[in-house]
Amino acid sequence: MGEFELIDRFFRRPARHQPLGIGDDCAILAPRPGMQLAVSTDLLLEGRHFLSTVAPARLGHKALAVNLSDLAACGARPIAFTLALALPQSDEAWLEAFARGLLALADEHGCELVGGDTTRGPLAVCITVFGEVPAGQALLRSGAQPGDEVWASGTLGQARLALEAFRGRVLLPAELFDTARRRMEVPTPRVALGQGLRGVATAAIDLSDGLMGDLGHVLTQSRVGARLHVDELLGLLPGAEALPEAQRLECVLGGGDDYELLFTAPAAQHALVLERAAGAGTPVRCIGRIEAEPGLRLVDGQGRPVAARFASFDHFA
Amino acid sequence: MGEFELIDRFFRRPARHQPLGIGDDCAILAPRPGMQLAVSTDLLLEGRHFLSTVAPARLGHKALAVNLSDLAACGARPIAFTLALALPQSDEAWLEAFARGLLALADEHGCELVGGDTTRGPLAVCITVFGEVPAGQALLRSGAQPGDEVWASGTLGQARLALEAFRGRVLLPAELFDTARRRMEVPTPRVALGQGLRGVATAAIDLSDGLMGDLGHVLTQSRVGARLHVDELLGLLPGAEALPEAQRLECVLGGGDDYELLFTAPAAQHALVLERAAGAGTPVRCIGRIEAEPGLRLVDGQGRPVAARFASFDHFA
Numbered sequence: 001m002g003e004f005e006l007i008d009r010f011f012r013r014p015a016r017h018q019p020l021g022i023g024d025d026c027a028i029l030a031p032r033p034g035m036q037l038a039v040s041t042d043l044l045l046e047g048r049h050f051l052s053t054v055a056p057a058r059l060g061h062k063a064l065a066v067n068l069s070d071l072a073a074c075g076a077r078p079i080a081f082t083l084a085l086a087l088p089q090s091d092e093a094w095l096e097a098f099a100r101g102l103l104a105l106a107d108e109h110g111c112e113l114v115g116g117d118t119t120r121g122p123l124a125v126c127i128t129v130f131g132e133v134p135a136g137q138a139l140l141r142s143g144a145q146p147g148d149e150v151w152a153s154g155t156l157g158q159a160r161l162a163l164e165a166f167r168g169r170v171l172l173p174a175e176l177f178d179t180a181r182r183r184m185e186v187p188t189p190r191v192a193l194g195q196g197l198r199g200v201a202t203a204a205i206d207l208s209d210g211l212m213g214d215l216g217h218v219l220t221q222s223r224v225g226a227r228l229h230v231d232e233l234l235g236l237l238p239g240a241e242a243l244p245e246a247q248r249l250e251c252v253l254g255g256g257d258d259y260e261l262l263f264t265a266p267a268a269q270h271a272l273v274l275e276r277a278a279g280a281g282t283p284v285r286c287i288g289r290i291e292a293e294p295g296l297r298l299v300d301g302q303g304r305p306v307a308a309r310f311a312s313f314d315h316f317a
Numbered sequence: 318m319g320e321f322e323l324i325d326r327f328f329r330r331p332a333r334h335q336p337l338g339i340g341d342d343c344a345i346l347a348p349r350p351g352m353q354l355a356v357s358t359d360l361l362l363e364g365r366h367f368l369s370t371v372a373p374a375r376l377g378h379k380a381l382a383v384n385l386s387d388l389a390a391c392g393a394r395p396i397a398f399t400l401a402l403a404l405p406q407s408d409e410a411w412l413e414a415f416a417r418g419l420l421a422l423a424d425e426h427g428c429e430l431v432g433g434d435t436t437r438g439p440l441a442v443c444i445t446v447f448g449e450v451p452a453g454q455a456l457l458r459s460g461a462q463p464g465d466e467v468w469a470s471g472t473l474g475q476a477r478l479a480l481e482a483f484r485g486r487v488l489l490p491a492e493l494f495d496t497a498r499r500r501m502e503v504p505t506p507r508v509a510l511g512q513g514l515r516g517v518a519t520a521a522i523d524l525s526d527g528l529m530g531d532l533g534h535v536l537t538q539s540r541v542g543a544r545l546h547v548d549e550l551l552g553l554l555p556g557a558e559a560l561p562e563a564q565r566l567e568c569v570l571g572g573g574d575d576y577e578l579l580f581t582a583p584a585a586q587h588a589l590v591l592e593r594a595a596g597a598g599t600p601v602r603c604i605g606r607i608e609a610e611p612g613l614r615l616v617d618g619q620g621r622p623v624a625a626r627f628a629s630f631d632h633f634a
Contacts, residue, residue: 024391024457024458025522037345037347039343040432041400041445042445043436070342074342083358120365124362124438125362126443128356128399135347140341141341221341250613
């Protein structure tokens with residue numbers, strides 16, 4: 001099977017909403033009037049971003065999900081993506097499953113595959129995703145204000161728990177392992193929540209490298225600090241209460257690979273945040289406050305400091 | 318040096334023409350009113366798309382050049398690009414040179430680096446490039462008409478000659494080898510020519526996989542055939558007259574990696590094509606005609622058929 005036949009069989013579908021899709025030198029996108037284009041790119045490599053044991057349909061899902069998560073963090077509506085794929089061989093069963101997982105998530109979000117590139121090489125997936133956002137309304141990392149509440153969506157730390165289990169460093173009950181593995185392999189990008197937070201959130205970021213590091217980006221770019229409540233953080237990792245608290249806290253704060261949203265909003269908008277989250281069908285939890293004083297402080301239920309140091313994930317550290 | 322420091326040191330520059338560049342979950346692009354966005358992505362792997370001997374500054378140039386060439390083929394004006402980079406280690410000298418070559422070409426075309434991703438892994442470069450084109454004016458592969466003239470820009474076959482020389486299959490005079498190697502490692506994307514051909518060319522494609530295969534895409538998508546003149550084809554590879562004609566013809570027709578433009582235009586626009594090419598500072602040569610009969614025919618100076626069979630480059634063939 002040649003390169004062009006491979007594209008035709010597994011990836012080519014007519015562009016429905018954009019002027020030109022796969023099959024020419026470029027794709028052509030036509031953002032609607034008044035819209036800006038949000039763009040994000042992620043490169044996933046076998047052994048680094050995913051295990052060789054992952055089912056190809058799940059890999060297809062995840063490769064797009066991590067990019068959609070970036071659009072969500074900006075409040076953008078997905079419209080299209082390109083796919084550059086390096087494959088050790090053109091394995092039809094693998095490609096069929098990969099394309100199925102990828103395109104199912106794409107269809108769920110109305111995000112069209114408009115172009116790409118295929119080549120032979122060590123397994124690598126590079127997706128660039130495009131979303132529309134009304135001009136000037138993109139959610140940025142830089143807008144958090146002292147007094148804002150800090151929120152996180154969904155659950156955190158499960159992908160890290162699954163990874164630790166795969167590495168044999170922790171033994172999980174079967175049910176928790178299944179949940180955690182599914183979270184690691186099939187993350188849910190919070191696309192509807194991101195759009196719902198436009199005009200409400202003051203800052204947002206997607207949690208890909210771990211809460212501690214990712215919140216750090218928001219704090220640095222907003223020139224503020226934050227106080228987080230340990231009890232609320234632990235509440236983000238349900239079903240793992242049998243594990244030591246320090247281990248659970250490490251998974252929540254330093255885990256990474258969660259693809260939830262972390263965002264800030266004025267305390268006066270607390271009810272509106274809950275309303276928008278309910279409208280998006282995504283649970284959210286208020287985990288602390290933005291403060292003028294730089295740095296990150298963890299406190300217990302009585303407001304007493306809790307010591308914790310966790311490194312964010314850094315591919316070159 | 319960590320991932321974020323690496324980005325800061327070598328790649329982060331303020332976005333001048335787009336609303337938001339490197340440093341958030343997404344970049345934000347704002348195409349001007351009436352403009353559509355042309356998008357192309359290419360994944361380059363060491364050992365497949367470039368030799369390990371290539372100087373990193375040249376690799377930086379080429380990685381962007383092959384993408385700008387796709388924009389040129391659509392008649393789009395480059396505005397921005399994203400860079401996903403996998404590196405075996407964070408080698409400062411390598412990164413400095415790579416970034417220098419990359420950003421010099423980007424600056425030459427006013428194409429801003431707005432985002433990306435870096436990770437550790439086998440050397441791979443995935444660039445996605447964005448260009449503006451007036452709505453409905455993109456040059457496509459599908460518009461060639463019987464009677465149109467077939468044109469090629471610049472020179473063809475030199476990259477293939479250099480590759481053959483590197484592989485020890487041909488011995489080239491020093492001057493020709495230097496020229497050919499430079500064409501392979503530092504291709505010139507025909508960006509100004511592509512924009513100049515809007516409203517004149519009926520179809521266009523960039524020559525990345527070899528003239529034979531790439532013209533084949535135009536013929537298939539336009540549902541036409543073509544007759545090419547061997548003498549004109551040989552004229553696209555100057556300075557190699559000492560080599561056998563069959564070898565030169567093979568380099569021109571099947572070589573690939575040239576990043577010239579192949580395009581068609583009505584015969585009545587012959588003078589206008591030459592005028593637009595002169596305006597862009599790019600030589601062009603009329604190499605044949607589009608015909609209603611499907612297929613590709615090579616003819617000599619007396620219009621007699623010349624037999625030739627050359628495969629286009631296909632990564633999975």
